[in-house]
Amino acid sequence: MPDHQRPYLWVEFEKTAKMRHLSHLETARVFDRALRRAQIPVDYTAGYHPRAKISFAPPLPVGAEGRRELCEIDLAREAPPWDLGKALSKQLPPGLNLVSAQVLARGRRSPFANLSRAEYNISVDIVDASEEQLHSALEQFGEAEHVNIKRETKRQVRQIDIRPHTYELRPQHKDNKVYLYMNLGFGPENLVKPEEVISALTQMMGQGQLRVSRLVRLGMYEA
Amino acid sequence: MLPDEILEVVAGPARYIGGEVNAVVKDPADVEMTFALCYPDVYEVGMSHLGSQILYHVINSRPEVQCERVYHPWIDAAALMREQGVPLGGLETGRPLHDFDIVGITLQYELTYTTILSLLELGGITLHAQQRRPSEPIVIGGGPCAYNPEPLADFFDAFVIGEGEEVVGEIIDLYLQQPARFRDAVARTDEERENFLRQLAQIKGVYVPGLYEVERTEEGLLCPRPASAEVPRTIRRRIVRDFENVPFPTTPVVPWVETVHDRAQLEIARGCTRGCRFCQAGIIYRPVREKSVATLRAQARQIIANSGFDEIALASLNCPDYSKIEELIDGLHADLGGQRVSVSLPSLRTDTFSVSLAEKIQQVRKSGLTLAPETASERLRDVINKNVSNQDLLAAVTAAFAAGWETIKLYFMIGLPGETDEDVVAIADLVQQVVEIGRQKLGRRRRHLQVNVSVACLIPKPHTPFQWRQQMPLEELRRRQQLLRSQLTSRHVSLSCHGTEGTMVETVLSRGDRSLGAIIEHVYRSGAMLEAWREHFSFDNWAQAFVTEGRDLLAEAGRPWHSSSPLPWEHIDIGVSVDFLRREAARAEEATATEDCRTGACQRCGLNDFMAPCPMIAGEGAATAAAQTARTEEYA
Numbered sequence: 001m002p003d004h005q006r007p008y009l010w011v012e013f014e015k016t017a018k019m020r021h022l023s024h025l026e027t028a029r030v031f032d033r034a035l036r037r038a039q040i041p042v043d044y045t046a047g048y049h050p051r052a053k054i055s056f057a058p059p060l061p062v063g064a065e066g067r068r069e070l071c072e073i074d075l076a077r078e079a080p081p082w083d084l085g086k087a088l089s090k091q092l093p094p095g096l097n098l099v100s101a102q103v104l105a106r107g108r109r110s111p112f113a114n115l116s117r118a119e120y121n122i123s124v125d126i127v128d129a130s131e132e133q134l135h136s137a138l139e140q141f142g143e144a145e146h147v148n149i150k151r152e153t154k155r156q157v158r159q160i161d162i163r164p165h166t167y168e169l170r171p172q173h174k175d176n177k178v179y180l181y182m183n184l185g186f187g188p189e190n191l192v193k194p195e196e197v198i199s200a201l202t203q204m205m206g207q208g209q210l211r212v213s214r215l216v217r218l219g220m221y222e223a
Numbered sequence: 224m225l226p227d228e229i230l231e232v233v234a235g236p237a238r239y240i241g242g243e244v245n246a247v248v249k250d251p252a253d254v255e256m257t258f259a260l261c262y263p264d265v266y267e268v269g270m271s272h273l274g275s276q277i278l279y280h281v282i283n284s285r286p287e288v289q290c291e292r293v294y295h296p297w298i299d300a301a302a303l304m305r306e307q308g309v310p311l312g313g314l315e316t317g318r319p320l321h322d323f324d325i326v327g328i329t330l331q332y333e334l335t336y337t338t339i340l341s342l343l344e345l346g347g348i349t350l351h352a353q354q355r356r357p358s359e360p361i362v363i364g365g366g367p368c369a370y371n372p373e374p375l376a377d378f379f380d381a382f383v384i385g386e387g388e389e390v391v392g393e394i395i396d397l398y399l400q401q402p403a404r405f406r407d408a409v410a411r412t413d414e415e416r417e418n419f420l421r422q423l424a425q426i427k428g429v430y431v432p433g434l435y436e437v438e439r440t441e442e443g444l445l446c447p448r449p450a451s452a453e454v455p456r457t458i459r460r461r462i463v464r465d466f467e468n469v470p471f472p473t474t475p476v477v478p479w480v481e482t483v484h485d486r487a488q489l490e491i492a493r494g495c496t497r498g499c500r501f502c503q504a505g506i507i508y509r510p511v512r513e514k515s516v517a518t519l520r521a522q523a524r525q526i527i528a529n530s531g532f533d534e535i536a537l538a539s540l541n542c543p544d545y546s547k548i549e550e551l552i553d554g555l556h557a558d559l560g561g562q563r564v565s566v567s568l569p570s571l572r573t574d575t576f577s578v579s580l581a582e583k584i585q586q587v588r589k590s591g592l593t594l595a596p597e598t599a600s601e602r603l604r605d606v607i608n609k610n611v612s613n614q615d616l617l618a619a620v621t622a623a624f625a626a627g628w629e630t631i632k633l634y635f636m637i638g639l640p641g642e643t644d645e646d647v648v649a650i651a652d653l654v655q656q657v658v659e660i661g662r663q664k665l666g667r668r669r670r671h672l673q674v675n676v677s678v679a680c681l682i683p684k685p686h687t688p689f690q691w692r693q694q695m696p697l698e699e700l701r702r703r704q705q706l707l708r709s710q711l712t713s714r715h716v717s718l719s720c721h722g723t724e725g726t727m728v729e730t731v732l733s734r735g736d737r738s739l740g741a742i743i744e745h746v747y748r749s750g751a752m753l754e755a756w757r758e759h760f761s762f763d764n765w766a767q768a769f770v771t772e773g774r775d776l777l778a779e780a781g782r783p784w785h786s787s788s789p790l791p792w793e794h795i796d797i798g799v800s801v802d803f804l805r806r807e808a809a810r811a812e813e814a815t816a817t818e819d820c821r822t823g824a825c826q827r828c829g830l831n832d833f834m835a836p837c838p839m840i841a842g843e844g845a846a847t848a849a850a851q852t853a854r855t856e857e858y859a
Contacts, residue, residue: 021236026479033244033477033531036562050563063231091531093244 006043006106009073009084012099015066019095024059027096031071034091040084043074057112057220058186068099068219072111075103116187117167119218120194122180129208131178137204138171141197149196165190166197186220224317225300225309233300237479238266241314244477245529247283247290248315254289256398256406258282259313259323259346259360261293262331263338264755269294270476271484273538274366275329278387280472288395291315291323292476295342298753304345311345320346324398324408326360327391328379330368333732334725334754336375336743341752343378350744352380352433357411361419363394369430370460370507371685371792373447374732376432377740381423383430384795385461386493388469390428397422424454428461430795437737445736446789457796462834466493466512473525477532486534486567487526491519491551495540496821496839499597500608500811501636503684504540506799509830510837511821516547520554527564535559536567543568543577544821552584571595573611578622591675592623595634599649603639605814608807613653620657624664629671631657637703638681638695638726640811647703650678651710658713672715678707680726684733685792686799688807694730694780697723724762730780736791742768800829 015027022030032052035042044050053074060066085101092098126134141147147163165185172179184192194215202210230236242248260279262269269275269292282290291313296304304311310319320326326348328339340350348362349355355362364375365383372382383390397419398406405415424431434454435447449456463469475487494511495504523535535555539545555566566584571577573594581592596616597609604611620631635650654676661672680700683689695703700723711718732739745768754760769776784790786805793801803826810817820826820839831837 018240018242021230021240022479023237026237026481029481030479032533036531036533036564037244037528039562044563052563062236093242 007075007078007103008106009040009075009088009101010104010111011071011073011085011088011101012068013066013071013092014097014099015060015069015095016097017095019093020060020063020065023062024056028054028056030093030096031073034088035073038084038087038091040073040087041076043076055112057115060217061215064215064217066217069217070112070115070220114222115220116185116190116223118184118186118220120180120182120184121172121216121218122182122194122198122212123214123216124178124180124198125211125213126178127209127211129205129210133205133208134178134201134210135171137201137206138169140204141166141169141201147200149200151193151196160196162192162196162200165192169197224312224314225296225304229300229303229307229309233303234297235480238294239296239300239314240479241317243479244531245474246292246315246476247279249283249286249289251289251316253286255287256289256325256395257318257323258288258290258395259293259318259320259326260290261320261326261328261342263295263328263335263342264753265297266294266478267480267482268755270478270482272329272331273488273490274387276472276475276488277470277490278327278391279476280474281388281391281470282395284470285392285395287399289315291318293320293326293342293346295338295753296345298759301341301345301752310347311342321348321359323360324406325394326362328362328364330364330366330372330375332755333368333729334760336732337747337751337754339375340378340744340747351377353377355380355416357413357416358408361398361416361423367503367507368733370503370795370797371733371735372430372432372795373445373737373791374735374739374743376447376737377744379432380420381429381431383461384428384458384797386463387461388463390426390461393426394423394429397426421453427459430458432737435794440789442784442788444784444789444791445738446791447737447794457794459833460507460795460797462510462798463493463512464834467514467518471522473522474529475526475532477530484536486536487523487530487532488536488538489519489523489526490514490538491542491545492539495544496819497541497544497610498608498807498817498819498826500606500688500807501597501639501681501684503687506686506804506828507797508540509799509828510834510839511544512838513545516551516554519551520558523555524558527559527562533563534565534567536569538569543571543574543580548580549583552580573616573619578619578626581623582626591630591632592628593632593634594619596653597634597636598639598642598646599635599653600642600646602814603642603646605816606640606811607636608811608817610816610819616653617656617660621660621664624661629661629665629668630673630675631661632675632677633657635676635678636681637678637707638700640681640689640692641814642703644703644706647706648710650676650707654711654716655713658715661715674713674716676711676716676718677721678704678718679721680723682726682729682733685790686795686797686804688804688811690734690790690804691784691786691808693783694727696781697727697777700726722757722760725757725760727777727780728760728762728765731776734791738772742772742774745771796833798830798833800832803828 042052044052055072057070089098144163146161148159148161151158151160168183170181172181182194198210224241225239260275262275279290282288293313312319343350348359361380363381364379365387369382369384404410420431423429424434434450436450437445438448440446492513494508496511499505568584571594573596598604657674662669665672683692704720746764749764751764766776825840831840
């Protein structure tokens with residue numbers, strides 16, 4: 001079967017509990033080994049160093065959780081009769097929990113190419129400042145037309161306006177803890193990183209510091 | 224298992240979380256005894272060690288015993304644990320080290336000795352065996368460095384000499400036979416602890432240093448003698464006779480993080496008969512024993528099905544010597560190739576057969592090729608009894624380049640007995656010839672040609688024919704490394720030399736006596752740990768510790784010993800006789816090679832008396848030898 005017609009396995013999974021300490025690469029290796037244990041017919045690259053054709057959504061920082069992480073696995077042949085999702089789920093460790101799995105026919109574009117929004121829920125500690133100061137910073141952020149931050153890439157430091165691509169930003173309170181819900185741009189043109197919003201808010205607070213105590217990526221989707 | 228506050232700030236947190244696939248966690252209600260299996264280095268190194276994996280499997284196959292893995296944390300985590308008073312514990316349940324019944328520590332390398340002390344203290348265990356409270360764990364060492372346990376004698380309650388698969392069960396049995404009062408630990412008295420250690424000393428292969436006194440020899444060395452008639456004068460090495468059926472883990476723990484040897488391992492044989500005179504492993508793992516192809520194929524299939532590794536490495540001291548190596552590789556490819564599982568050989572001899580094997584083996588994935596000529600001088604090869612020639616090496620690399628390899632690694636040693644500057648320069652000449660062959664054979668691809676040259680310094684090791692020899696002076700080793708460096712100018716060559724200062728410390732520790740305990744402790748107290756990592760090794764710490772004790776490290780490394788006087792490890796009977804070692808030392812002086820007993824005559828190394836009969840003589844060996852001879856001729 002030609003490559004472009006081969007089916008693939010589209011997986012949504014949760015990365016939580018102890019598994020949040022795994023790096024992106026480590027997570028990929030866990031999948032590679034789980035797929036082999038589950039005897040799922042994965043497609044491999046050619047050449048001296050064959051690798052399973054698996055791709056993941058852009059990395060989560062080490063320590064962060066994901067509620068609906070994405071992974072795409074190329075299959076070497078038509079979907080076999082058994083339930084691939086169940087077989088894979090049985091081999092994944094607790095903390096990497098399958099949310100859904102389906103075998104899809106290969107389209108022309110990778111589903112990752114269309115991801116343009118991501119949602120986060122971030123629990124924060126307010127250090128040396130009051131909750132009122134956070135709230136006024138949030139208000140200031142909401143009313144501002146531009147919020148410029150500096151983003152360092154390998155080659156240069158660029159000035160970026162994150163405000164237009166911060167689609168939602170609101171506080172939530174639960175069990176005496178402060179959470180920030182964010183809906184941010186995730187595509188190549190509109191990317192905003194949650195830590196950039198946090199640092200902009202810290203500046204707007206005027207004093208003290210906003211510290212991330214747990215970052216949760218709720219999901220990524222096509223707007 | 225570390226608290227979240229530490230996990231969130233340290234490098235590589237996944238190495239501390241446990242819970243890996245195939246890790247064994249038992250219901251506490253079923254567990255009557257706890258056993259910590261420690262490796263005195265970080266997780267990535269310790270998890271790569273096959274011996275520890277085997278023992279983990281052997282101990283945990285007893286339903287009433289919970290065996291847990293313990294590794295030394297990296298510098299950042301170690302500092303936070305000390306600061307916050309978080310004790311080091313097992314990866315399975317998090318039990319602190321001081322709360323285990325038995326703590327086993329593997330002794331693989333002299334430069335881990337300070338890490339052992341750090342590991343004990345991080346785990347809340349008193350460093351000195353004599354000062355331990357009766358309730359503290361029984362601390363037992365084992366592995367290659369236990370063949371001279373004296374430098375560590377102060378810190379261990381006991382050592383196991385030899386292969387652990389059987390004796391570890393006997394130790395567990397003895398522990399479980401003790402009265403409940405003893406096992407409860409809290410109520411245990413000093414006398415009960417001593418009584419247990421005396422019983423432990425009765426198990427064959429177990430050395431309890433506290434039951435021995437030291438006597439100073441004429442040369443000033445401290446040699447242990449039994450303090451009472453009830454303890455054995457010599458401790459005989461344990462050897463597994465039925466190697467075919469020895470337990471082997473087919474459910475290996477699958478690490479989260481990338482380890483040093485990030486693959487499954489399959490032990491195909493134990494022991495080596497080549498008899499290289501510098502090689503301690505070639506002596507202390509005798510005799511040669513092989514597993515059958517059928518057993519190995521079955522084990523490999525199970526290992527891959529249970530772990531999902533994409534590579535399986537064959538393990539033994541010299542894989543091409545395995546008598547049915549080609550049949551085995553073909554079988555493994557047939558069984559596993561479809562799942563894109565590659566097979567690899569860790570170490571190769573320097574001949575064309577090895578290269579054709581390497582070619583055969585790398586059908587799935589191609590990696591670098593490593594060859595170990597050790598020296599470039601035919602005379603020195605006869606001194607160290609490495610029975611290959613420069614012609615063999617050149618034929619091997621010609622075959623390798625022709626087969627498509629572009630990167631070749633070559634291992635050499637300097638500091639050999641009788642080595643001259645010409646011998647050192649000869650290494651550079653030989654490497655240059657390899658480069659020339661590579662340029663010719665690779666043609667247009669020659670810009671990819673890479674020859675990596677790794678140069679170690681000879682370290683005289685206990686139980687080898689060189690055990691009486693001195694180390695070459697530090698400055699001299701440095702000068703020779705420099706000489707070699709100045710001769711290796713090709714842009715295709717990269718040279719890496721082992722540290723000369725580390726070599727000096729390894730030398731004194733490997734041949735040392737019980738008086739070194741104070742020095743090791745001194746170095747540890749000055750902040751040393753994880754010294755197997757070059758960036759954390761400090762020679763000044765060691766030199767200073769010797770000075771503090773009124774001694775001179777370099778002078779001690781440079782002292783030869785008389786071959787007729789007692790040595791600190793003479794009570795350790797490994798089965799190879801001192802007479803054989805003396806004969807071999809004399810032949811080294813004369814630059815005379817000794818035949819391999821697999822293909823030639825029995826060299827009377829002593830093993831046939833020790834385990835009577837030696838399998839090499841008793842039949843298995845004879846069959847193996849016939850196959851080997853046939854094959855050697857085929858490739859000649």
